[in-house]
Amino acid sequence: MTTTEHIKALRSEPWREQLRQKMTNKERVAIPRVRMPELSPDFRSHSYEEVNLGLTAEQSMREAQRCLDCPNPTCMGGCPVEINIPTFIKNIERGDFTEAAKTLKETSALPAVCGRVCPQEKQCESQCIHLKMGKEAVAIGYLERFAADYERESGNISIPQTAAANGIKIAVVGSGPAGLSFAGDMAKLGYEVTVYEALHEIGGVLKYGIPEFRLPNRIVDVEIAILQKMGVQFVTNCIVGKTISYDDLHASGFKGIFIASGAGLPNFMNIPGENLIGVLSSNEYLTRVNLMAAASPNSDTPVLKGKKVAIIGGGNTAMDSVRTARRLGADKAIIVYRRSEEEMPARIEEIKHAKEEGIIFMTLHNPIKYIGDENGRVVQMLLQKMELGEPDASGRRRPVEISGATELIDIDMAIVSIGVSPNPLIPKTFHGLNVSKWGTIIVDPDSLKSDLPDIYAGGDIVRGGATVILAMGDGRKAAQAMHRQLKVSGLPLIPNS
Amino acid sequence: MNKIITKEFLSENVVKLEVEAPLIARSRKAGHFVIVRVGENGERIPLTIAAADPDRGTIMLIIQQVGKSTRKICALNEQEYITDLVGPLGQATHIEHFGTVVCACGGVGTAPMLPIAEAMKQAGNKVITVQAARTKELVILEKEIRAFSDEVLITTNDGSYGMKGLVTDGIEKILQREKVDFCVTIGPAIMMKFVSLLTKSHQVPTVASLNTIMVDGTGMCGACRVTVGGKTRFVCVDGPEFDAHQVDFDEMLIRLNAYKELE
Numbered sequence: 130m131t132t133t134e135h136i137k138a139l140r141s142e143p144w145r146e147q148l149r150q151k152m153t154n155k156e157r158v159a160i161p162r163v164r165m166p167e168l169s170p171d172f173r174s175h176s177y178e179e180v181n182l183g184l185t186a187e188q189s190m191r192e193a194q195r196c197l198d199c200p201n202p203t204c205m206g207g208c209p210v211e212i213n214i215p216t217f218i219k220n221i222e223r224g225d226f227t228e229a230a231k232t233l234k235e236t237s238a239l240p241a242v243c244g245r246v247c248p249q250e251k252q253c254e255s256q257c258i259h260l261k262m263g264k265e266a267v268a269i270g271y272l273e274r275f276a277a278d279y280e281r282e283s284g285n286i287s288i289p290q291t292a293a294a295n296g297i298k299i300a301v302v303g304s305g306p307a308g309l310s311f312a313g314d315m316a317k318l319g320y321e322v323t324v325y326e327a328l329h330e331i332g333g334v335l336k337y338g339i340p341e342f343r344l345p346n347r348i349v350d351v352e353i354a355i356l357q358k359m360g361v362q363f364v365t366n367c368i369v370g371k372t373i374s375y376d377d378l379h380a381s382g383f384k385g386i387f388i389a390s391g392a393g394l395p396n397f398m399n400i401p402g403e404n405l406i407g408v409l410s411s412n413e414y415l416t417r418v419n420l421m422a423a424a425s426p427n428s429d430t431p432v433l434k435g436k437k438v439a440i441i442g443g444g445n446t447a448m449d450s451v452r453t454a455r456r457l458g459a460d461k462a463i464i465v466y467r468r469s470e471e472e473m474p475a476r477i478e479e480i481k482h483a484k485e486e487g488i489i490f491m492t493l494h495n496p497i498k499y500i501g502d503e504n505g506r507v508v509q510m511l512l513q514k515m516e517l518g519e520p521d522a523s524g525r526r527r528p529v530e531i532s533g534a535t536e537l538i539d540i541d542m543a544i545v546s547i548g549v550s551p552n553p554l555i556p557k558t559f560h561g562l563n564v565s566k567w568g569t570i571i572v573d574p575d576s577l578k579s580d581l582p583d584i585y586a587g588g589d590i591v592r593g594g595a596t597v598i599l600a601m602g603d604g605r606k607a608a609q610a611m612h613r614q615l616k617v618s619g620l621p622l623i624p625n626s
Numbered sequence: 627m628n629k630i631i632t633k634e635f636l637s638e639n640v641v642k643l644e645v646e647a648p649l650i651a652r653s654r655k656a657g658h659f660v661i662v663r664v665g666e667n668g669e670r671i672p673l674t675i676a677a678a679d680p681d682r683g684t685i686m687l688i689i690q691q692v693g694k695s696t697r698k699i700c701a702l703n704e705q706e707y708i709t710d711l712v713g714p715l716g717q718a719t720h721i722e723h724f725g726t727v728v729c730a731c732g733g734v735g736t737a738p739m740l741p742i743a744e745a746m747k748q749a750g751n752k753v754i755t756v757q758a759a760r761t762k763e764l765v766i767l768e769k770e771i772r773a774f775s776d777e778v779l780i781t782t783n784d785g786s787y788g789m790k791g792l793v794t795d796g797i798e799k800i801l802q803r804e805k806v807d808f809c810v811t812i813g814p815a816i817m818m819k820f821v822s823l824l825t826k827s828h829q830v831p832t833v834a835s836l837n838t839i840m841v842d843g844t845g846m847c848g849a850c851r852v853t854v855g856g857k858t859r860f861v862c863v864d865g866p867e868f869d870a871h872q873v874d875f876d877e878m879l880i881r882l883n884a885y886k887e888l889e
Contacts (some may be wrong), residue, residue, distance in 0.1 A: 187837050191819060196804065230705045254882050257841070266742060326714075327844050328842065329670075329709075329710040329712070329714065337842075337846075366710050366711060368712060368713075368715075368844065371714055371715065372649050372650060372653060372712070372713065372714070373649060373653070374653070393786065393844065393845045393846050394845045394846070394848070394860070394863075395846070395847070395857060397848070397851075399858065402651070403856065403858070404851060404852075404877055404881065406880065406881060406883065406884045407884075409847075409848070409849065410848040411847055412846050412848065413841060413847035413849050414847065416841050416842060416847050417841060421669065421670070421841070422667070426668075427667045428669075429665075429667055429668050429669035430669045430670070431697055431842075431885040432888075433884075433885070433887035433888075504880070505880035505881070505883075552845060552846075553845070553863070554844065554845070607712055610643040
């Protein structure tokens with residue numbers, strides 16, 4: 130059965146037919162979109178607790194009624210891991226939350242994570258039929274989170290079924306969203322999967338990058354535990370390319386390797402004063418706070434706690450950093466962004482939350498210099514005022530300097546959050562990989578296969594810098610392609626193996 | 627989890643650990659380092675690899691107790707475990723036949739110098755080690771470094787052992803005596819700064835192995851950044867060794883104090 134036929138078959142099940150009859154589409158469309166319950170801005174700007182509280186069962190069932198259960202569900206086309214969206218939503222509507230969670234886990238290794246951090250407004254929800262009728266999209270992301278949370282909190286977590294073990298060993302480099310998604314899919318297909326992680330914790334950016342108030346680590350840990358129960362092995366503190374080599378992996382009998390080593394190196398602007406104490410990358414700041422728990426008095430890892438903190442950048446990482454700074458006691462936590470708010474790449478929800486928490490937005494400003502005191506600590510930054518010019522290659526209006534218009538502001542910390550470059554470790558040590566001028570691994574866009582016969586790659590090491598869900602989509606795509614090559618065609622990946 | 631096989635105090639505050647790490651013992655080269663973490667609340671700190679025994683599957687770490695994290699590591703006993711240990715990290719030392727090489731080390735810098743002196747010797751160089759310590763009790767690994775050196779000149783600040791003076795006094799003495807083709811220096815940043823100034827004035831190419839603040843050690847955080855030849859470089863992935871004459875040691879000395887008041 131093809132995927133389309135499968136979707137149609139599920140939609141034709143009697144209970145689904147009956148459920149559709151219960152209300153008219155007109156009634157369904159008339160229901161207003163649910164609002165996510167949140168901690169109050171005053172409380173949360175000083176607390177590390179999760180901001181979004183999640184929907185109740187009643188709210189979720191009501192929201193699920195809004196879904197029209199379209200015969201041709203366009204929302205699914207907007208989901209990089211092709212979650213069967215109407216099936217899981219209709220299960221929520223009928224009150225079978227466990228079955229809804231099961232549907233999610235058929236194609237997504239991390240539903241509780243995606244329900245929290247996916248930019249649904251740009252993915253599934255952007256394709257919702259409601260938008261065509263001038264209404265707000267069904268809150269697919271909130272419902273996904275609800276089903277995953279319900280299952281986890283019920284204590285009765287289902288482990289996805291795995292095919293009989295085929296004895297074929299597969300290695301994954303990196304345990305972030307791309308690696309975890311790939312590992313889950315390959316384990317389901319019966320492969321013996323080992324994931325190698327350089328850090329001491331599993332989860333990659335989900336652990337070191339995204340803060341607790343948006344994605345608690347315990348949620349990530351539960352999803353990792355499910356993968357472990359499916360037979361996925363994790364090896365921490367192991368750097369492929371350093372601790373073990375490409376040849377070592379072959380010698381250990383691995384027949385396919387998926388590289389998901391992520392975006393490694395933080396970019397800096399190379400402006401005067403950037404190496405002063407108190408100027409750091411968002412990667413360093415967030416790693417200290419999230420991975421090393423530096424804000425906790427029990428932690429040996431220190432973190433600077435500025436009172437006047439400027440974050441340079443307008444992406445989700447910048448929002449995570451500025452909101453973290455606020456929580457660590459900054460009276461003034463400022464976003465400094467060279468374009469206007471309209472061009473900000475951050476999710477609308479993150480910008481909204483940041484504003485509610487008292488974050489100051491200095492858009493159309495760009496730092497040109499940091500000034501330090503006699504101890505080498507940053508005390509001021511010089512900002513160039515900008516205006517928007519003609520659209521550039523990204524389609525966004527280019528920021529142009531307003532000649533002579535500068536502003537000096539007092540700061541005691543600056544966090545540079547202007548993007549990352551791919552980690553050069555793998556491209557440097559796996560000879561024969563085709564690497565772009567940006568340092569990303571070049572792969573076939575359909576199969577994600579590299580120039581080396583047994584190597585596939587996905588996530589930020591290929592994309593440069595993207596979202597959790599796009600990385601997960603890559604993991605899924607690579608798993609399907611590698612499986613086809615290994616099993617269906619029967620061809621070994623390495624000609625002489 | 628990596629088991630400590632043997633432990634020995636080299637001086638009151640310096641501990642030598644032989645740690646089980648078979649993969650690293652096999653893959654490490656001179657100049658590489660590891661990141662270690664002790665306990666669930668532990669900090670990740672870089673330590674250089676002093677030696678490795680691929681047959682025993684162990685590496686040797688020499689640690690000086692200076693702060694909370696190094697004290698925690700030094701408090702571990704034989705048969706106990708280091709919670710996390712990852713490596714080998716950084717670029718290996720560039721080894722070639724230069725001619726006469728001076729290995730200038732101070733304090734625990736002698737430990738990472740061991741494999742470098744060994745590799746330099748193996749490459750056919752004449753190796754002259756200048757080892758500096760404040761006083762006689764702090765001279766460590768003398769026997770080991772002698773095994774890889776054609777000559778060892780020890781200097782102590784108080785003159786209690788070897789020549790009285792600083793590492794630079796020792797290097798100066800060698801430079802007056804014979805032609806030196808290359809210099810490697812490892813030790814406190816302030817020491818490396820003055821070694822660098824000296825060898826620059828004598829036009830002796832010099833590399834310094836830098837030990838900066840790090841978190842992940844794989845290029846992810848940028849805490850370790852230094853200015854080399856006017857450009858920002860990451861010690862963890864571009865280093866730890868750089869052309870000493872290009873390193874901005876004054877900036878590095880300031881950056882080492884970034885978290886001092888929080889300790």
